[in-house]
Amino acid sequence: MYAQGLDQTPANHVALSPISFIERAALVFPEKLAIVHGELRQNWLQTFSRCRRLASALQAKGIAVGDTVAVMLPNTPPMVEAHFGVPMAGAVLNSLNTRLDAASIAFMLNHGEAKLVIVDSEFAAVMGQALEILQKSHGRTPIVIEAQDEPFVAPTGISRETYEDLIASGDPEFEVVLPEDEWQSICLNYTSGTTGDPKGVVYSHRGAATNAISNILEWDMARHPVYLWTLPMFHCNGWCFPWTVAARAGVNVCLRKVDAQTIFDLIRRHGVTHYCAAPIVHSLLINAPQEMKADVPAGVKAMVAGAAPPAAMIEGMESLGFELTHVYGLTEVYGPAAVCVKHDEWESLDISERARLNSRQGVRYHLQADVRVLDPETMQPVPWDGETMGEIMFRGNIAMKGYLKNPTATEAAFAGGWFHSGDLAVQYPDGYVKIKDRSKDIIISGGENISSIEVEDVLYRHPAVLAAAVVAMPDPKWGETPCAFIELKPNAKVTEQDIVDFSKQHLAHFKVPRAVIFGEVPKTSTGKIQKFELRKQAGSVKAIDS
Amino acid sequence: MYAQGLDQTPANHVALSPISFIERAALVFPEKLAIVHGELRQNWLQTFSRCRRLASALQAKGIAVGDTVAVMLPNTPPMVEAHFGVPMAGAVLNSLNTRLDAASIAFMLNHGEAKLVIVDSEFAAVMGQALEILQKSHGRTPIVIEAQDEPFVAPTGISRETYEDLIASGDPEFEVVLPEDEWQSICLNYTSGTTGDPKGVVYSHRGAATNAISNILEWDMARHPVYLWTLPMFHCNGWCFPWTVAARAGVNVCLRKVDAQTIFDLIRRHGVTHYCAAPIVHSLLINAPQEMKADVPAGVKAMVAGAAPPAAMIEGMESLGFELTHVYGLTEVYGPAAVCVKHDEWESLDISERARLNSRQGVRYHLQADVRVLDPETMQPVPWDGETMGEIMFRGNIAMKGYLKNPTATEAAFAGGWFHSGDLAVQYPDGYVKIKDRSKDIIISGGENISSIEVEDVLYRHPAVLAAAVVAMPDPKWGETPCAFIELKPNAKVTEQDIVDFSKQHLAHFKVPRAVIFGEVPKTSTGKIQKFELRKQAGSVKAIDS
Known part of the structure; x- marks a missing residue:
């Protein structure tokens, strides 16, 4: 009975897309x-008008549905606009990490087949080298547009056309058309690729x-939140916040450089209400001189991901008057797709207990279908006992379409109908998951598993420690033993x-x-500690007598 | 390049459904x-556990995917539960207006092919008659379940099985399966059918x-909002709020009867934060004796639809300390699908100007694709001049699947790729739409269009008027002239x-x-004035000398 005469039509079925968010913001709150x-x-x-210009100008340059437009931009206005203008042209936005070297950039521009590149003058030199490699090795010569922004306004010669020229050439009345199919690709984000070539993670309009x-x-x-861009927009599209801020008709407070x-x-100055960042940025704020923090408004909401916030960070944020939310995700799940939802009852607990509860990766994000710890062999859920290890798996609309041109890796990632995160974890009786380690970071010593995170958690409790990382070092007797790097x-x-x-007192x-080993711990541009670098170093470290 | 190897899989594509909202509420906030x-x-x-029991018990009774389960319930717990338990069984929830007569109920149960009926004891008598008609005229005998609730607890004999028996027979661990396809039907709501037979409006999981x-x-x-159930859940599924409250893990404060x-x-008592209602309910609160309102908490958020709130209502709500939001919609668009978004600048305006701005139906709901005033002949947008009339049209995911077993009406409603609301309106320079009249309520006098709403707006300004409705009365000279009914x-x-x-001073x-004509104005169970009744009466009214 319900199977007939009740079909999808243009009147009752429209593609989900973040493009509709900026349309509404411009309609309802044009002056905000x-x-x-x-x-x-x-x-x-x-x-909105500038984004329409951008879309029309891209089309005029020959960019069509399904073409890739790469950008190498800091958190400046062109980066916000690219998140709307590029998909409005039907194209796929490939945001490049601004700390990449020329070879990596060339790899991505070739693999992603970028037809056009927008680059901030600050990165013109490295992009110039990348384009040279790209031309020589692969015969590709994308159109290049240079975005100029204080203090990088001197011409670099990488392009004769600036971003503002491009915008000026566009049509502010360009007719925005949502994708026919919400599964259409919107973004391409390369993983950091600590092993092998970077993989190109593809997002859909629906997922975004x-x-x-x-x-x-x-x-x-x-x-109308006031959102501060501490988190790079090239990192999982700033956890999808360019679109979130548009949906709420909020303010994007741009930030070229974290300081x-x-x-x-x-x-x-702007009454910032929200920001996201890696742990290192929160630590930076907490450890800043007292006079810098004067008159900071209370109640700023902060999100942290990348590593569980240690007790010191939770206390530090509290003393700043900031509210910290711990989220968890990966590039493959659009940034955060799990959250350690706090409960009122936690507030009365002491700081170490609060920190323990808050350090968990938590439960599924609101519109994610599921996050669970499964045995990767049997794909059965582990008991919710806080002890049995398994792998964190995600399922739902907040999971990538797949890896570009890599069906083997895509199939492996989605084996058994779940996205395999590679993070080893337990699940507590309240359903919260807690990472014990990346599967590749676990240290196997004399047949026993050692969670590098467990050791790091202890090290972070030491009052002199700013950052800590533990990796396996080879050991003739035990196979592997833990090696600590401490800043x-x-x-x-x-x-x-x-x-x-x-x-020894705690482990x-x-x-x-x-x-x-004492010294600065190497971190990625997003503040993640680069354990693969440390593992290299640990290969030649000498163990102390114990 | 993006067309291959990036397909939908169970890992990255899951049906949108409000069922997932209660799953998450039960997982993350079980004790709330x-x-x-x-x-x-x-x-x-x-x-959640009771909803799972309900779903499993329904399946045990033979209810399968695509079957209709009808309910005739006030805003009591079984009504909340039915909004989850019925779709969890794959079935379609048909909520019947509790003020319907037996013949109308019988029509709906036959047309919707209800396999099972849950009826509150208060309505057992009329349902008994309806079932008799259904059996005699159509040979249908659905399973009947009786929901008992204070003060209606005496057995009525309509069924030997109570709602609590049904729940007790179910499995609290029933495995919830989301629909394979989010376009699957979730609800069936009959329009009031002022002309001809009621039409069965079908909703999808995606739209809900x-x-x-x-x-x-x-x-x-x-x-965690505390939501008071003043709006009947049988009315467009309470504007989808049973699912909204679950998505926010809020409190449903049930209410058998508006008082x-x-x-x-x-x-x-419960610190209510939100409620929705027809204008008549808001008026009831505003006009209640002062002692009744003592110590009512400030900042309660109220939504009104069904008619634009007149200045008196806006002032009345302000004096109560309530925040009023004016929304607009129809059964065909899941209840509200447009909203008169307020702007900060309005706050400094005088009350009549605030009322004028707030009386508009506004702009598209957040996730609705579009609402516009189009010329129904050409389907072109009218100029945004606040004067040119056209018809309000909706487009987007918040539009019904169609009318059940009525492809002709469905096609007409969706002609040209838009849902035709039947409301005549103008669009202002700020994009806000404003209803001038229902197309069938417009009064044509000597070739001039008179908006019945414009006349009513004036009558509402008279300090003695509680309710006003204006319809056409036949006139030998002018064809039609306005006739006012006033309470x-x-x-x-x-x-x-x-x-x-x-x-005359204002028109x-x-x-x-x-x-x-003075007297009580007939209203529907949802507080809408029944103009078709008034039109009948107006046929025999004698005009005064003027």
């Missing part, structure tokens, strides 16, 4: 501030819209033996680091 | 209160989820001539009512 950058103030009508709305729900984000003084100034707080003085002694003997 | 009814307190885990989320966005609704004292008591406030004394004189002469 959309972008702040230095002295620039741009409202939603202006921003779904995660952008989930961000609102997770944060109870009311209309504590600038961040506190912007928070005060100390300014002026802190600790010996290797102090760290070992401290660890089983076989989990205690057998070597401690 | 879900339902309050009299002395009953039920948390989300219990509620989309409108439920839009409700959150429109209201900036934070987690000012009870409403104020519940608001105080006065208690103890108010006004003559027909007073009303006419007052109208062009030809728009002034030529007859005024």
Whole structure:
């Protein structure tokens, strides 16, 4: 009975797409501030109009549905606009990490077949080298557009056409057409590729819209938030927040470079209400001099991902008056797709217990179908006992379409109908998942598994430790043993033996680091510690007597 | 390049469905209160478990995917549960208006082919008659389940199985399966059918989820709202709020019967934060005795639809300390699908200007693709001049699948790729639409169109008027002229001539009512004035000399 005469028509079925968010912001709140950058103030009508110009100008350059447009931009207005203008032209936005080397960029531009590249002048030199490799090795010569922005305004010669020229050539009345199919690709994001070539993660309009709305729900984000761009937009499209901010007709407070003084100034000046960042940025704010923090408004909401926030960070944020939400995800799930939802009852607990509860990766994001710890062999859920290890798996609309031109990796990632995160975890009786380790980071010592995260958690409790990372080092007797890399707080003085002694108080003997190396810990542009670098170093480290 | 190897799989594509909202509420907030009814307190885990029992019990009774389950229930816990338990069984929920007569019920049960009926004891008598007609005229005998609730607990004999028996027979661990296809039907709602037979409006899981989320966005609704059920859930599924409240893990404060004292008591007792209602309910609260309103918490958010809120209502709500949002929709668009978004700048305007701006039907709901005023002949948009009339049309995921077994009506409703609302309106320069009249309510006098709403707006400004409705009355000279039906406030004394004189001060002469009838104005169960009844009466009214 319900199978007939009730079909999808253009009247009752329209593709889900974040493009519709900016359309509505411009219609309903045309005069509301959309972008702040230095002295620039741009409202939603202006921003929408510039995005339409961008889309029409791209089409005029021959960019068609399914073409890739690559951008190498900091968190500046062109980056916000690219998140709408590129998909409005039907194209796929490939945001490149601004810290990449020329060879990596060339690899991505070739693999993603970028037809056009928009590059900030700051990165013109490295992009120039990449384009040379691209031309020589692959015979590709994409159109190049240069985005100029203070203080990088001197011509670099990489292109004769600037981003503003491109915008000026576009039609502000360009007719926006949503994709016919919401499964259409919207973004291409390369994973950091710590092993092998980077993989190109492809997002759909449906998924992008779904995660952008989930961000609102997770944060109870009311209309007109003032969002500070501490998190790079090249990183999982800034966790889909360019679209979230448009859906809420909020303000994008741009930020070229992460710097504590600038961040506190912007928070005060624009009344920032929300920001996201890797742990390192939160630590930077917490450890900033007291005078920098004066008069910072209370109640700023912060999201952290990349590593569980240690107790010191939770306390630090509390003393700043900021509210911290711990989320978890990967490039393959559009950034965060799980959240450690806090409960009122937790507030009365002591800080160590609060930190323990908050350190968990939590439950599925609002509009994600499921996140669970499954046995990767049997695909059966592990018991919710907080002890049995398995792998975190996701399922739902907040999971990538797949890896570009890599059906083998895509099939492996989706084996058994779940996305395999590669993170080893347990699930607690309350359904919250907690990462024990990346499967490749686990240390196997004398047949026993050692969670590098468990050891790191202990090290972070030491008052002198700013950052800590533990990896496996080869051991003739045990196969592997833990090796700790530690970055100390300014002026802190600790010996290797102090760290070992401290660890022994909190860890089983076989989990205690057998070597401690002090120095700056290498991090990715998104603040993630580069364990693969450390593993290389650990290969030649000598264990201490214990 | 993007066309290959990036397909939908069970890992990255899951049907949108409001069922997922209650799953998450039960997982993340199992102990949070879900339902309050009299002395009953039920948390989300219990509620989810009862819904699973209901689904499994329905399946045990032979209810399968695509079967219709009809309910005739007030805003009690079984009604909340039916909104999840019925679709969890794959079935379609047909909520019947509790004020219907036996013949209408029989028509709907036959047309919708209901296999099972859940009826509250209060309506057992009329349902008994309906079932008799159904059996005699159509040979149908659905399974009947009786829901008992204070004060209707005496056995009526309509069924030997109560709702609680049914729940007890079900499996609390029933495995919830989302629909394979989000286009699957979830609800069937009959229009009031002022002309001809009622039409069966069919909703999809996708549309229900989309409108439920839009409700959150429109209201900036934070987690754990306390929602009072003043609006009947049988009316467009309570504008999709049963699903909205689950998505926010809020509290459903049930309400068997609208009554000012009870409403104020519940608001105080449970800290109600949100409610929706027809204008008549808001008026009831505003006009309640002062002592009833004592200590009502400030900031309660109220939604009104069905007619534009007149200035008196806006002022009345302000004096109560309530925040009023004006929304607009029809059964065919899942309840509200447009909203008169308020702007900060409006707050400084005087009340009449605020009322004028707020009386507009506004802009598209967050996740609706579009609402526009189009010329129904050419399907071209009218100029945004606030003057040119056209018809309000909707397009997007918040539009019905169609009318059940009525492809002709469905095609007409969706002609040209838009849903035709039947409401005549203008569009203002700011994009806001404003209804001038239902196409069938317009009064054509000497070739001039008179908007019945414009005349009513004037009548509402008269201090003695509680409710007003204007319809066409036949006129030998002009064809039609306006006839006013007026319900006065208690103890108010006004003559027909007073009303006419007052109208002349505010209206062009030809728009002034030529007859005024005092008395109670007939309303539907949802508070809508029944103009078709008034038109019948107006046929025999004698015009006054003017």
